Amino acid sequence: MIDLEQAEVIPDMWREVFESEDIRFCFNCGSCISVCPASNADPPLLIRRLARMVLLGLEDELLDEDTPWSCVSCSKCEEVCPMGVRPFELGLAIRRWQVRNDETRIPPSLVELYKEGYTQPVSRALETRAAVGLGELPTIDKDPELLKAYQKMLMATDVVSNNDYMFKG
Amino acid sequence: MSKYGLFLGCNTPALRPDVEHGIRYSMEKLGVDLVDLPGYVCCPAFGTFPSSDEYAQLAVNAWNLSLAEEQGVNLAVQCGSCYSSLRMGSHIMEEAPKREKVNEILAKGGKHYQGKARPHHMLDILYNEVGVDRIQGKLQRRLDGLRAIVQFPCHTLYPSDVVGFEPDKGPPHVLTDLLEALGASVEHYSLEHQCCGGAGGFHKADSGAAHGFLKSKLDAIAAETEADLIVVSCITCLMWMDNQQKTLSEGNGHSYSLPVFDLNQLLALCLGAPPEHVAAISTVPRERITDRFK
Numbered sequence A: 001m002i003d004l005e006q007a008e009v010i011p012d013m014w015r016e017v018f019e020s021e022d023i024r025f026c027f028n029c030g031s032c033i034s035v036c037p038a039s040n041a042d043p044p045l046l047i048r049r050l051a052r053m054v055l056l057g058l059e060d061e062l063l064d065e066d067t068p069w070s071c072v073s074c075s076k077c078e079e080v081c082p083m084g085v086r087p088f089e090l091g092l093a094i095r096r097w098q099v100r101n102d103e104t105r106i107p108p109s110l111v112e113l114y115k116e117g118y119t120q121p122v123s124r125a126l127e128t129r130a131a132v133g134l135g136e137l138p139t140i141d142k143d144p145e146l147l148k149a150y151q152k153m154l155m156a157t158d159v160v161s162n163n164d165y166m167f168k169g
Numbered sequence B: 001m002s003k004y005g006l007f008l009g010c011n012t013p014a015l016r017p018d019v020e021h022g023i024r025y026s027m028e029k030l031g032v033d034l035v036d037l038p039g040y041v042c043c044p045a046f047g048t049f050p051s052s053d054e055y056a057q058l059a060v061n062a063w064n065l066s067l068a069e070e071q072g073v074n075l076a077v078q079c080g081s082c083y084s085s086l087r088m089g090s091h092i093m094e095e096a097p098k099r100e101k102v103n104e105i106l107a108k109g110g111k112h113y114q115g116k117a118r119p120h121h122m123l124d125i126l127y128n129e130v131g132v133d134r135i136q137g138k139l140q141r142r143l144d145g146l147r148a149i150v151q152f153p154c155h156t157l158y159p160s161d162v163v164g165f166e167p168d169k170g171p172p173h174v175l176t177d178l179l180e181a182l183g184a185s186v187e188h189y190s191l192e193h194q195c196c197g198g199a200g201g202f203h204k205a206d207s208g209a210a211h212g213f214l215k216s217k218l219d220a221i222a223a224e225t226e227a228d229l230i231v232v233s234c235i236t237c238l239m240w241m242d243n244q245q246k247t248l249s250e251g252n253g254h255s256y257s258l259p260v261f262d263l264n265q266l267l268a269l270c271l272g273a274p275p276e277h278v279a280a281i282s283t284v285p286r287e288r289i290t291d292r293f294k
């Protein structure tokens, strides 16, 4: 339980978290939770509760929440939300807000994506591919100029440029 | 002959290239020309840039979309989350001001996205473009006598106004219709629409719940159907439902071994492809299905 007497409340915080004004229409119906697979996790992802935390501006509590990261990205909640809140997008927006405020939240996979372009060894799976009769793919590492261009593009994004020490070298 | 840029993502070409071969083989036989997208990168997956920086997400989406656009084609995608990431990204970038802002970032990499190239899921192309009749007309072999259950790829269903391609409202049936066209009979069960549990963030957060999802599904399938196989159309569903049956069987007394196939693998087999090319990699043995095609 969050003790609202004790909690520090920042009334306009939702504007920093979620670009969409529609979050204010969330009326706590819980439809999003009723269809959410991750609401069965321990601890449960309760997107309605997260919407409340955002609207109330419970900064410290929201920074500590791990549950937005257990979403399976099925978007069932978006389908059923009667108020157009887009709960799935809200969950992603909360993750991004956490990342902006706490660099330990940056997914380590970003470094891999910056260096190689993929989350799996796509360009090194030659034997596995040959075994089923397939050749090499035109992956981005085959064209060093293109890989450089891709990295230059990523360097122009906030998450990479603000944390460039993670990506260089 | 229609033409698409084949967007393979990361898991399929690296870990399950037999599925890739099944896609290439079956689509070509059905008159869909798939071209490679040299220099494509991860979609980006929801747990990466979409979870850290919206414009980085859109820029990477746009990078991939622009590669198809340069060749004047739309994208064909099998992986559910690749499809959803690219589809939602292209939807957001329909708004010109957003797209312009993305293009400023994209320009640093020498690319530009006009907003023309759009991603399509493999099931969409098969059902709405190729069509059940044309598929049936080309089959060399059939799945007659086999009973299947399906796992609908959630990323192709919701939100329906952005990613959907089912022909009508109500329960989804594109995957079942395609599978029945191959001759299999599709059985239904109570937990048919439950999540497979395979999403990365979810099983990292609570591996017990993720395995519980699969276990309860498999138990319901066993109790309520006589299914010989599971059919999916998403690489995450495929790998999770296939690989984790072994984990569930360990120390359980009960052994789970229901073969799992991607629809395009079965399609390729029915169109004459050799199993060792299009259905070679699995944890659960599937010879009892693939032997029919030797």
Ligand code: SF4
Residues within 6 Å of the ligand: A032, A035, A036, A037, A038, A039, A045, A047, A070, A071, A072, A073, A074, A075, A076, A077, A078, A087, A088, A091
């Ligand atoms: S998208 Fe995420 S929050 Fe929404 S229903 Fe699916 S798992 Fe739950």
Ligand code: SF4
Residues within 6 Å of the ligand: A025, A026, A027, A028, A029, A030, A031, A032, A033, A047, A048, A051, A080, A081, A082, A083, A084, A085, A087
């Ligand atoms: S379904 Fe929509 S309105 Fe209802 S609690 Fe969830 S976010 Fe709020």
